[in-house]
Structures are given as structure tokens and as C-alpha cells.
Amino acid sequence: DAKTTQPTSMDCAEGRAANLPCNHSTISGNEYVYWYRQIHSQGPQYIIHGLKNNETNEMASLIITEDRKSSTLILPHATLRDTAVYYCIVPPLYNTNAGKSTFGDGTTLTVKP
């Protein structure tokens, strides 16, 4: 699957937008970008995914560049409860490997009062 690169950590002020970047320069044409987050000692939670168009749901927005080599997850009004590790992954499409995902170390987002 396409390798992703994320910053190790980021801080954000409560109430401000948190913008988390991800590089996935080896992504293939039909591979999706998925974002998850993991709050300490819990199972990861799915946030959003996208192919080429920008996506928005009740949790976040996902902006994918036109060349699809990078993306940004946006939490529009970060709260203290958004403090977590955020993972960006690009799982492979082929049948035998479909869904097989590699979760790297992610970005630790700390929202500060």
C-alpha cells in the first residue's frame, strides 16, 4: 500500500481549526485516503475517507490536492476531546490485499485550552 508520511506531533488552541497534513506521493489512481483517530487506550475511530474530491462529514473535512499526493484533515473547531493520535492510511485495492492497512505512528494532536 502507498506509504504515508505525517508529522509526529502538533498543537492546536481550543476553538481554532486543526489542520493535519499527510503526504502520500505514491498513491495509485483509484486508492482512497482514510483517516482515523485513536484516543488514549481506546480502539481507533474512523473519521473520513476520500478519493479526489473534498469530503465533509459531521466530524471533519478532508482536502485532497489535485495531484492526490497529499491531503489535509481539518477539524474546524477543535475541542479538548479531539486530543488524540490521528492516522492517515492508503489501503491497497487489489483483491488479495484489499483493506489490508498499514497504520504508521500517526500525528499526536494536542488541543490546548
Next chain:
Amino acid sequence: DGGITQSPKYLFRKEGQNVTLSCEQNLNHDAMYWYRQDPGQGLRLIYYSQIVNDFQKGDIAEGYSVSREKKESFPLTVTSAQKNPTAFYLCASSNLRTGGEQYFGPGTRLTVT
């Protein structure tokens, strides 16, 4: 109430004993996964299964075994051959036909002494 469950939340075993971790889902998902997480690190894939009676090794399958006799269940056995079994174990499931996002259980923290 649909979801994915893992039991127990905490498990303690003596070195040299095999131990089986339970994972059940009622989401009607075809695919199921087992991950291992060590402190401060990301998730590593142990085994995954896309269909009943079939499963594939992930990145760190040595010392582990799985079975997939029913769609709803994907138990993981940590054998005595696993050299460093103490870790946080996470199970997930996904519907590859509708998007592939993975839904995680709450995890089992295994301590072997």
C-alpha cells in the same frame, strides 16, 4: 446495538501458556483484522480475513494463529512461540463492498509474566 466486541479488556497469563482473545461483530462485515499495538507506537497487522474459512498473514504473524469459522467471529490465539506477547490487541472489521473503513473494538490488554 451494532458493533464489535472484544473480551476480556484485561488479560494476565504466565509465560509459556497459549491464550485466546475473543472478537465478535454483528455488523455483517465480511472482513476482520487483528492488530498489535506497543506503547507509543502505531498499529501492526497480525492477521486478516476477507471471508469465512480464509485468512492471510499480516506483517507480524509469527507466534499467532487465527480461525474464521463464522462470519461474526475471528479469535486470535497468542501462542507460547510469541517471544514478546505483552501488548494491546485490537480487532477490527470492515465491509469492503461499501467503502472499506474499519471499525475497531475496544481492545484487549494482554500482560504475560
